Amino acid sequence: MDDRIEKRIELKAPVSRVWRAITDYREFGEWFRVKLDGPFVAGQASTGHITYPGYEHLKWEAVVQKMEPERLFSFTWHPYAVDPKVDYSKEAPTLVEFRLEKTATGTLLVLTESGFDKVPAERRLEAFRRNDGGWTEQMKSIETHITNYVAKN
């Protein structure tokens, strides 16, 4: 299973504090950089607008899957759904899960995102266009490879 993201981060704050930061729609919006229209409700769509500078015209859409207090929060969405003209609802979404565990010093947060194998190729290109320097970086790495390739032959 390498088509997924997993992040583990130790937070020096109680589980209850972390739970609030990831499930209160205002607090979530603060660190995720999105202005949400209302609270998260399991089984319901969550809508809002990106607040990331330069991308304020973009909508944020997710469907909340699970809310098990102080344990698990999950939603499905379309990462890098950056073209306002495209209807992403027909594409298979990825699943984001936040799992919380109490530790001696605070909380262990385990974040996973899975389901990338179904993301269409066009979306990947869009993602690179949006990402600052993504495309440029890619071109640079191609250049490096070519230089190495030429040097070896």
Place this chain on the structure above:
Amino acid sequence: MSRKTNARAAIRMQARAHVFAALGDETRLALVVKLSDGRAHSISRLTRGTRLTRQAITKHLRVLEGAGMVHSTREGRESLFEFNPQPIIGLREYIDLVSGEWDQALVRLKDLVER
């Protein structure tokens, strides 16, 4: 690393080498940059601004097509060429990109809860 992963990595490397060889040419690299706007281009449009003939451009486009970076469609009597990002932007690169976004977001979350 399992044998299966190794075999997969070897196939990926081979495909990469093919892509890099196709891009190891200034004209083709310039064509890829032009095509990467995501739109379908005609040969005359791709020839414009270069010192090359339509035949030469067509030859370069076929090399890119062979590496899977470009695909062509016909519109009437004209061939239109479109960029296919897949060989360059693989799934892994895409995941790395999303992964980088999460790293930044989690730093902001950490700041918020430890404030």
